[in-house]
Amino acid sequence: MRIKVLFFAKLREVFETNQVDISFTGSDNKVSDVLMVLREKGGVWKDELNENKSFRIALNQEMVTKDAMLNEGDEIALFPPVTGG
Amino acid sequence: MRIKVLFFAKLREVFETNQVDISFTGSDNKVSDVLMVLREKGGVWKDELNENKSFRIALNQEMVTKDAMLNEGDEIALFPPVTGG
Amino acid sequence: MTVRVQTEDFDVGQEMLGLRQKNPKVGAVASFVGVVRDLNDGDDVSSLTLEHYPGMTERSLEDIVSQAKGRWDIYDALIIHRVGTLLPLDQIVLVLVTGAHRGESFKACEFLMDYLKTRAPFWKKEQTSSGDRWVEARESDKSAAMRWENTRDD
Amino acid sequence: MTVRVQTEDFDVGQEMLGLRQKNPKVGAVASFVGVVRDLNDGDDVSSLTLEHYPGMTERSLEDIVSQAKGRWDIYDALIIHRVGTLLPLDQIVLVLVTGAHRGESFKACEFLMDYLKTRAPFWKKEQTSSGDRWVEARESDKSAAMRWENTRDD
Numbered sequence: 001m002r003i004k005v006l007f008f009a010k011l012r013e014v015f016e017t018n019q020v021d022i023s024f025t026g027s028d029n030k031v032s033d034v035l036m037v038l039r040e041k042g043g044v045w046k047d048e049l050n051e052n053k054s055f056r057i058a059l060n061q062e063m064v065t066k067d068a069m070l071n072e073g074d075e076i077a078l079f080p081p082v083t084g085g
Numbered sequence: 086m087r088i089k090v091l092f093f094a095k096l097r098e099v100f101e102t103n104q105v106d107i108s109f110t111g112s113d114n115k116v117s118d119v120l121m122v123l124r125e126k127g128g129v130w131k132d133e134l135n136e137n138k139s140f141r142i143a144l145n146q147e148m149v150t151k152d153a154m155l156n157e158g159d160e161i162a163l164f165p166p167v168t169g170g
Numbered sequence: 171m172t173v174r175v176q177t178e179d180f181d182v183g184q185e186m187l188g189l190r191q192k193n194p195k196v197g198a199v200a201s202f203v204g205v206v207r208d209l210n211d212g213d214d215v216s217s218l219t220l221e222h223y224p225g226m227t228e229r230s231l232e233d234i235v236s237q238a239k240g241r242w243d244i245y246d247a248l249i250i251h252r253v254g255t256l257l258p259l260d261q262i263v264l265v266l267v268t269g270a271h272r273g274e275s276f277k278a279c280e281f282l283m284d285y286l287k288t289r290a291p292f293w294k295k296e297q298t299s300s301g302d303r304w305v306e307a308r309e310s311d312k313s314a315a316m317r318w319e320n321t322r323d324d
Numbered sequence: 325m326t327v328r329v330q331t332e333d334f335d336v337g338q339e340m341l342g343l344r345q346k347n348p349k350v351g352a353v354a355s356f357v358g359v360v361r362d363l364n365d366g367d368d369v370s371s372l373t374l375e376h377y378p379g380m381t382e383r384s385l386e387d388i389v390s391q392a393k394g395r396w397d398i399y400d401a402l403i404i405h406r407v408g409t410l411l412p413l414d415q416i417v418l419v420l421v422t423g424a425h426r427g428e429s430f431k432a433c434e435f436l437m438d439y440l441k442t443r444a445p446f447w448k449k450e451q452t453s454s455g456d457r458w459v460e461a462r463e464s465d466k467s468a469a470m471r472w473e474n475t476r477d478d
Contacts, residue, residue, distance in 0.1 A: 008445065168305045190359060
């Protein structure tokens with residue numbers, strides 16, 4: 001299962017990238033599995049995606065929690081609380 | 086004591102005038118005295134200025150009740166509830 | 171000038187720019203425009219004539235603007251109200267409020283409209299297919315104005 | 325079109341006319357314009373850069389417009405939000421709501437702004453005299469949005 005992960009705003013800057021692609025060999029994966037893979041990169045990844053950080057998650061352009069189930073080709077986005085308007 | 090009485094909107098149309106001048110010989114007159122003088126003209130005057138009608142009263146361009154005291158040269162206005170905006 | 175009563179139309183964009191450009195601290199502009207509808211109480215309205223009480227109108231509008239400034243943390247407010255004969259789709263009234271943040275500006279704008287509706291001496295006469303008629307004051311406008319007397323200012 | 329995300333400025337008067345002229349039953353137009361302030365949290369702001377999530381932004385704005393139309397008796401709504409680099413006094417966002425009467429239009433307009441502030445994926449970065457900084461989400465915006473979940477719709 002291939003998942004595209006996008007980053008916006010401060011997270012994009014801190015990670016110095018706007019996109020990472022992740023593959024899982026099995027199925028039944030959740031958003032939390034993606035977060036685990038990213039945290040394992042260590043450094044800023046571990047810091048910014050820590051449980052106590054208030055980042056937001058979108059799955060296929062809708063806000064979700066980290067328990068949301070993933071499907072092949074899904075687009076996840078991770079970003080700080082929004083500040084438009 | 087001379088008092089100017091203005092009429093607006095439906096009252097102006099029904100009374101077929103936009104102004105009446107009233108004089109009192111004494112002092113200590115109230116708005117209600119003006120209403121009494123006008124009602125004594127009978128007909129539409131008596132009907133429209135009846136106690137149960139919901140006309141509004143302004144004295145020198147501020148809303149008042151019929152108990153407001155009058156002074157020489159005051160301007161009273163009588164009109165229906167307002168409908169601007 | 172905070173209050174204008176005029177027969178001419180107004181340009182919302184220009185008025186907004188004029189009010190907010192004076193103050194670079196403005197972050198929020200709430201506004202309301204009232205428009206002549208082509209239908210009221212089931213009858214076609216071909217035109218609307220607005221009568222007012224010159225002098226008292228301006229005073230009462232200025233008074234409600236200063237009440238709004240006293241109650242909410244806003245920078246400025248503008249009311250323009252037209253009089254004379256208007257057609258469907260014509261603009262009747264503009265209320266503009268500028269402030270640092272949106273919450274206070276929205277509240278002040280709505281307050282100004284509610285108070286204007288019940289306190290400013292304007293009267294509407296509609297020309298309809300079933301003849302001319304004076305518009306009756308609406309009970310809902312009275313209760314809309316009343317709620318500002320019963321609420322705390324936050 | 326109900327929702328537009330663009331770098332260009334917008335003309336409030338033109339947008340208002342465009343939205344209301346389609347429908348002669350419109351009697352009320354409530355609107356809000358957000359503006360770049362030259363000062364925030366005590367620092368001079370020389371410019372503001374707005375980033376967004378293309379695709380999701382439009383979807384989330386369309387979603388809140390249909391929520392507003394479902395909750396209030398309004399005719400139409402328009403949201404324009406700018407992205408890219410803006411200067412103090414520049415317009416950021418426009419929310420327009422048309423309806424028959426003012427009460428519902430005001431409520432829907434305020435709801436749209438509150439929901440937009442907490443749900444649409446936009447992020448602001450300020451260029452200030454003490455360097456660049458991402459604007460932090462405000463707790464007051466969160467509670468402003470929350471109150472629509474706890475109120476009845478009248």
